Amino acid sequence: xxxxxxxxxxxEHTSHHPPITNFLLEDVDGLYQISGYYENTxxxxxxxxxxxxxxxxxxxxxxx
Numbered sequence: 001x002x003x004x005x006x007x008x009x010x011x012e013h014t015s016h017h018p019p020i021t022n023f024l025l026e027d028v029d030g031l032y033q034i035s036g037y038y039e040n041t042x043x044x045x046x047x048x049x050x051x052x053x054x055x056x057x058x059x060x061x062x063x064x
Contacts, residue, residue: 020055033060 001009006028013021018039025034038053 031062034058035060 003009008026008028009023010025011021011023013019014037018041020037020039022037023035027033034057036055036057038055040051040053042049042051044050
């Protein structure tokens with residue numbers, strides 16, 4: 001997909017068990033790139049449900 005400013009966004013669901021989604025975000029001018037993946041996590045208790053996402057985020061700037 002893309003945002004109104006032209007920034008491009010890619011994502012793909014790469015694993016079902018555990019659920020993992022990889023992503024890439026690229027600035028239209030090539031000034032930065034963000035990539036990584038998220039694994040959805042969850043735990044249920046008697047009267048509770050806790051959820052979250054974990055995984056690395058990599059931020060790369062054009063100038064290093």
